[in-house]
Each structure stands twice: as structure tokens, then as C-alpha cells.
Amino acid sequence: MKKVHIREAIATDAAAILALIQELADFEREPDAVAVTEKEFVQDGFGDNPLFQCFVAEISQKIVGIALFYRCYSTWKGKSWHLEDLIVTKAERGKGIGFALLKKFISFAHDSGVRRIQWAVLDWNTPAINFYEKHGATVFSDWKITQMTNGAMQKFIAKNHASI
């Protein structure tokens, strides 16, 4: 197996990272979901006040996987990290790269002194669920993620304008 190198992402990795994010969107059956542009992604992640951090896995200088995460907050457990994406390109799966990225993230999070870390997994992605549980994570079935799009926000505000 060729050597896998894990390192912190830098701004010039943005295009390669976004390619993996698009690959995940395709896998999750949402090919048109990625609205973030490369310019925006560079500003958001690599500017003065980064909104996320990212580790990349490289083989022969090619980025084949990412662990992208951001600081979050639990009113029960305090400061925490949310792992937003753990992606390995299809051709390189099954070689331990996802595990290496997860290890790097867990090690980083533990060193930062948080009481807990979190992420989300799709309920039909059994291999991922088994992988996380095997390594000591708890997969909850009683929470439902709720989202409101910009369009829904606008509609809500227009409807309730008088009382805002």
C-alpha cells in the first residue's frame, strides 16, 4: 500500500476538498446540493476567522480523503467539536484511510480538552454506523435533525412580519 499522509488542510487544497464533498453529495443522492463556491469555501475556512478546520489524507501528494469539522457547543457538556464530513474517495476505500482520519480528529479533539464530540450518520449507511459503534461512539435514534432553508426563513418572516 502506498503511504498515506495526514496533514492540516491549507487554502490551496480547497478545489480538491470540494471535489470530495461533491462526491459525497452524489453518494448521498443529492448531486445538486452543493451551493458553496470555491471562493466562499476559501474565505470561510482559511481566512482570519475560520469557520471550520480540516485534515486531509494524501497519497502521492493527491488528496484522497478529508475530515472536516467545526467548533460547536453543548449546553450540557460545554465546548465541543462537530465532525461535519469524513470522506474517502471511492477508489481508496477499505484501506484504513477513513480510520486514520477519524483517529486524527479524535486525537485532536481529545487534546483540546472537550467532554464530547459529535457527528451525524445516515440511517441507511450501515457500514458507517457499524464502524462508529465499533470504535466507541453512540449512535442515537431518538433525535431528528431539523432544517429551515433560506426560502422557508423568508416565507416565515414575511408571514410573521407584523409581530417581529
Next chain:
Amino acid sequence: MKKVHIREAIATDAAAILALIQELADFEREPDAVAVTEKEFVQDGFGDNPLFQCFVAEISQKIVGIALFYRCYSTWKGKSWHLEDLIVTKAERGKGIGFALLKKFISFAHDSGVRRIQWAVLDWNTPAINFYEKHGATVFSDWKITQMTNGAMQKFIAKNHASI
């Protein structure tokens, strides 16, 4: 009905906010879950680099509700906000205070220019689910929230130490 006043939280609100967080933990059948201390909460939320923001609802200068949220990041939709807690004390429920706090949060989030906002709801909390859906949010059933405690992180690191 007495007038409800919504405003941004300040450091001296911490004890009253934590009392509501404890009330929610009791409601969610996890009375011993709150590990955050008041000192830590003040540092985390009201220091130089706040990890969360909070609106409080007051009646006659008494805090009866909160909407506590933090900046998050979607690799599909970009910068976003996660509503961590929307709490109204039991005695003041059914008076529109939760709705007023939700409005304030949605209005704030929309003004900040994000494409999406998010939160989580317990699957047995049907009144909350109905409330959110009525106001245009989408409640997903295919994502599972996954967490790893500090103890599980330590165990994982010890087990995989040689390869980290």
C-alpha cells in the same frame, strides 16, 4: 398577559439561563447530564471569543425562556447557525414565548445571510415537531446523531495508540 421582552443575553444572565438548561435536562429525562459550570458557561459565551450566542425572554425582568445558538458550517450550504436550545419555563408555556424566541432567531439568522439553519428535536416531542413543521422547517428522519464521550475518546486513543 404580561409583556414579554426579548433581548440578547449578557454575562449576568448565566445563572438564570443555566437554570432553564437544567429544567430542559429534567424534561428530557437526563437530570444529571449538565456538566457545564456557571464559571465555564460565562467564559464560553461571554468572553473575547464567544462559542455561542443567546436571546433571552423576560417577563417583569425575570428570564423565562432562551434561544441559544452557535455558528456552524455546512459543506453544502456554507456558513449557518445551529439552534442548540429553545427553552421556555414550564409555567410560562403556551403563551407564544417559544414562538417569539424562534422568530427572533430566524430573523437574526436571515439577516446574517445564511442559506440554512438547523437544530435537533426529540422524536417523542410531537408538539415541538408539529410546531417546527407548521412554521416551514423540515424534520428529517434519516439522520442519526452520533456522539463520543471523553471516556470513549480516551479508550479509543489508548487502544489505537501505536498507530496514532
